[in-house]
Amino acid sequence: MTTCPKCNAKCNPLKFFMVSKWSPYVCKRCKTKSDFPLKQIIILGLVIGLLFGILSYQLSKLIGGFSIIVTVIFILILIPLIQYYFMDLEKVDD
Ligand SMILES: [Zn+2]
Numbered sequence: 001m002t003t004c005p006k007c008n009a010k011c012n013p014l015k016f017f018m019v020s021k022w023s024p025y026v027c028k029r030c031k032t033k034s035d036f037p038l039k040q041i042i043i044l045g046l047v048i049g050l051l052f053g054i055l056s057y058q059l060s061k062l063i064g065g066f067s068i069i070v071t072v073i074f075i076l077i078l079i080p081l082i083q084y085y086f087m088d089l090e091k092v093d094d
Contacts, residue, residue: 006032013080034089
């Protein structure tokens with residue numbers, strides 16, 4: 001589970017949507033700024049891209065045109081879960 005790199009407080013995965021180099025995650029306990037390492041972001045992007053391709057293709061056979069919408073919703077729920085369970089924040093230097 002993703003924790004603050006400084007004080008080890010548990011992070012709020014709902015805030016991960018906003019996390020980037022330009023708007024880092026801010027710990028609510030110690031106010032430390034952090035973001036995800038580029039390598040992990042690239043792997044996440046590859047996994048999500050692959051999942052998107054497989055899911056939208058498989059779903060399109062079942063539900064046709066709605067498959068893109070369902071896949072996007074699924075991916076949007078999945079991204080913070082992957083970040084929460086498999087990714088680590090690292091401290092950002094001001
Ligand atoms: Zn903290």
